Amino acid sequence: MVGSGIFMLxxxxxxxxxxxxVISAWVITGFGVLMTALVFGNLSxxxxxLNGGPQNYxxxxxxxxxxxSLLSGYLVSWGYWVANWSGNVAIITTFASYLSTFFxxxxxxxxxxxxxxxxxxxxxxxTFIVCTILLWGVHFLILNGIEGAGxxxxxxxxxKVLGFLLFxxxxxxxxxxxxxxxxxxxxEGEGGVANGFLSQINNAAIATLWAFVGVESAVVFxxxxxxxxxxxxxxxxxLLIALALYLSITLxxxxxxxxxxxxxxxxxxxxxxxVAIGPSGSMIxxxxxxxxxxxxxxxxxxxxxxxxxQAAQQRMFIPVFLKENKKxxxxxxxxxxxxxxxxxxxxxxxxxxxxxxxxxxFIATLAFxxxxxxxxxxxxxxxxxxxxxxxxxxxxxxxxxxxxxAAIYSIWVIYAGTADIKTFLFGIALLASGILFYPxxxxxxxxxxKPAD
Numbered sequence: 001m002v003g004s005g006i007f008m009l010x011x012x013x014x015x016x017x018x019x020x021x022v023i024s025a026w027v028i029t030g031f032g033v034l035m036t037a038l039v040f041g042n043l044s045x046x047x048x049x050l051n052g053g054p055q056n057y058x059x060x061x062x063x064x065x066x067x068x069s070l071l072s073g074y075l076v077s078w079g080y081w082v083a084n085w086s087g088n089v090a091i092i093t094t095f096a097s098y099l100s101t102f103f104x105x106x107x108x109x110x111x112x113x114x115x116x117x118x119x120x121x122x123x124x125x126x127t128f129i130v131c132t133i134l135l136w137g138v139h140f141l142i143l144n145g146i147e148g149a150g151x152x153x154x155x156x157x158x159x160k161v162l163g164f165l166l167f168x169x170x171x172x173x174x175x176x177x178x179x180x181x182x183x184x185x186x187x188e189g190e191g192g193v194a195n196g197f198l199s200q201i202n203n204a205a206i207a208t209l210w211a212f213v214g215v216e217s218a219v220v221f222x223x224x225x226x227x228x229x230x231x232x233x234x235x236x237x238x239l240l241i242a243l244a245l246y247l248s249i250t251l252x253x254x255x256x257x258x259x260x261x262x263x264x265x266x267x268x269x270x271x272x273x274x275v276a277i278g279p280s281g282s283m284i285x286x287x288x289x290x291x292x293x294x295x296x297x298x299x300x301x302x303x304x305x306x307x308x309x310q311a312a313q314q315r316m317f318i319p320v321f322l323k324e325n326k327k328x329x330x331x332x333x334x335x336x337x338x339x340x341x342x343x344x345x346x347x348x349x350x351x352x353x354x355x356x357x358x359x360x361x362f363i364a365t366l367a368f369x370x371x372x373x374x375x376x377x378x379x380x381x382x383x384x385x386x387x388x389x390x391x392x393x394x395x396x397x398x399x400x401x402x403x404x405x406a407a408i409y410s411i412w413v414i415y416a417g418t419a420d421i422k423t424f425l426f427g428i429a430l431l432a433s434g435i436l437f438y439p440x441x442x443x444x445x446x447x448x449x450k451p452a453d
Contacts, residue, residue: 011264017187018182030247040216043057044218054080084304085337092135092297106126131345142334143327155295171256216235249269252272301337305334367427380404
């Protein structure tokens with residue numbers, strides 16, 4: 001979860017909401033994601049056999065061995081896969097943004113040439129090359145073994161959490177309350193329309209949810225867990241740590257940088273630490289960002305390839321995605337996933353890294369909401385039918401309320417996301433494109449046995 005979001009979101013949020021709107025959006029999103037996390041954690045314990053990802057919950061929503069069950073599982077698998085690899089573009093472009101601290105030429109706006117009315121800049125081309133090298137470097141690291149890639153990711157995660165604590169303590173001394181005053185004021189949106197408090201929360205909903213996508217990833221990797229109980233623990237503990245970091249860092253960045261500087265920043269945490277402790281601080285934060293985002297890229301590329309691989313094991317995806325290499329890495333899935341990511345990386349050639357980030361998190365977050373809603377509905381189905389709730393007492397009612405709140409939250413974010421209708425329709429088109437490949441999925445609906453276990 002603590003990947004690209006924390007490094008870029010303070011800027012994205014300052015653009016659409018006042019401090020009061022930003023903090024309110026974090027609190028509401030934190031609550032909504034907590035409900036979603038409880039749903040995933042609870043399902044991992046009540047239905048441990050449905051491991052490998054949310055697509056299994058989609059399949060189980062319908063009667064077993066029916067075409068509707070297979071289609072539902074496949075479409076959620078497709079949507080979740082699209083969400084993952086499109087989200088990787090946001091993470092990789094954020095890596096490039098923080099790396100530009102050491103190589104300023106990456107932000108050069110010097111025009112090289114035009115293609116179909118689009119200006120290609122020097123910085124855009126260099127950034128594209130850097131992003132491509134990172135993507136395929138991670139690709140070959142994972143091909144050499146999933147366990148090794150996981151260890152690198154763990155080291156990067158530990159380093160960034162310690163670094164964030166350093167950032168928090170340093171910026172506490174540079175915090176200026178005048179930077180967040182007035183605490184609430186209308187924010188000018190597109191077309192000069194003034195957005196009030198509720199509109200600001202709506203506009204911030206997509207961005208704040210992006211920070212938490214990945215809360216379900218422990219469920220996806222549950223087949224590789226030593227103990228099933230670890231899945232729920234990892235989900236809830238990870239969420240609480242992330243929420244504490246997000247709230248602290250966002251508020252401190254807003255209090256350290258004046259509003260106009262924050263909105264125009266390509267790397268807000270670096271700029272904030274520059275103010276707090278000078279040039280050396282900006283270099284430390286940039287290095288931390290690069291290490292953190294390297295780890296996030298490894299984790300998310302691995303997760304992206306795992307999704308269709310796990311779905312194919314359950315006969316809910318195209319069979320060729322089952323192919324593994326000698327190291328146990330899902331080789332075909334990895335190649336296709338990263339080729340799709342590569343196509344979307346072309347967005348950085350003609351846009352700033354901040355613009356590319358905003359565009360990709362919008363599409364990815366909307367796609368992630370599909371499996372979130374499905375998991376909530378499946379939890380409600382178990383509660384209503386009483387399945388797995390024999391002699392459960394009040395637990396059944398509690399789980400029903402949690403699932404209902406999680407579903408309502410996801411629907412609200414989708415509603416908020418329709419504000420940018422063009423990007424919303426583009427995301428819907430990506431999800432709907434899965435229908436084109438559905439004929440390649442085996443129509444044998446019997447999924448009681450995995451073809452590869």
